[in-house]
Amino acid sequence: SQQGEEDPQALSIQEGENATMNCSYKTSINNLQWYRQNSGRGLVHLILIRSNEREKHSGRLRVTLDTSKKSSSLLITASRAADTASYFCATDANTGFQKLVFGTGTRLLVSP
Amino acid sequence: KAGVTQTPRYLIKTRGQQVTLSCSPISGHRSVSWYQQTPGQGLQFLFEYFSETQRNKGNFPGRFSGRQFSNSRSEMNVSTLELGDSALYLCASSLAWTLLTGELFFGEGSRLTVL
Numbered sequence: 001s002q003q004g005e006e007d008p009q010a011l012s013i014q015e016g017e018n019a020t021m022n023c024s025y026k027t028s029i030n031n032l033q034w035y036r037q038n039s040g041r042g043l044v045h046l047i048l049i050r051s052n053e054r055e056k057h058s059g060r061l062r063v064t065l066d067t068s069k070k071s072s073s074l075l076i077t078a079s080r081a082a083d084t085a086s087y088f089c090a091t092d093a094n095t096g097f098q099k100l101v102f103g104t105g106t107r108l109l110v111s112p
Numbered sequence: 113k114a115g116v117t118q119t120p121r122y123l124i125k126t127r128g129q130q131v132t133l134s135c136s137p138i139s140g141h142r143s144v145s146w147y148q149q150t151p152g153q154g155l156q157f158l159f160e161y162f163s164e165t166q167r168n169k170g171n172f173p174g175r176f177s178g179r180q181f182s183n184s185r186s187e188m189n190v191s192t193l194e195l196g197d198s199a200l201y202l203c204a205s206s207l208a209w210t211l212l213t214g215e216l217f218f219g220e221g222s223r224l225t226v227l
Binding site (some may be wrong): 033 | 116146147154157165170219221
């Protein structure tokens with residue numbers, strides 16, 4: 001079953017605009033990760049934020065985590081056509097081991 | 113450094129057959145996990161191996177099995193294939209003992225079509 005629900009399911013923007021996608025999860029976590037998937041390909045890790053962190057940056061990516069609301073957001077600034085992909089949040093579901101529980105994903109389309 | 117390699121990339125089988133998928137992790141990574149991705153169910157965890165031991169298993173029937181070899185390469189097997197087994201099967205490897213310290217590195221996946 002899915003741990004996380006992502007919102008929106010799909011997002012269409014123009015190049016240069018910012019894209020924000022949200023993730024909600026159900027159980028306590030140790031950390032939360034965001035991954036990108038280009039159509040039909042493998043997943044690429046973007047960023048990991050630990051449960052004791054509130055915000056993290058990596059290049060044009062900004063991730064926030066609110067453990068009280070069990071939610072996270074991913075902001076991509078100054079989007080490019082190459083950012084077109086599906087984005088997934090994933091949590092460790094506090095299992096400790098290498099089991100990620102993925103959200104439903106947000107399909108992002110960035111038009112030139 | 114070579115990434116995670118999955119073979120075959122594409123395959124077509126018929127109902128009732130079995131299939132074996134292979135995954136070679138990044139050199140030095142000892143944890144290998146498998147995920148099934150379908151449009152309806154999304155990404156679902158299958159199982160995870162570390163040092164040839166299955167440490168965690170998802171909620172899949174016994175037709176789904178796997179193993180890991182001493183060189184960390186892993187295989188998964190699906191027997192008595194059903195139409196619903198059509199999916200992208202993703203393998204991921206990790207250096208870390210747990211997810212507390214690191215991310216997963218995914219292969220490109222094996223796309224299985226069951227006719």
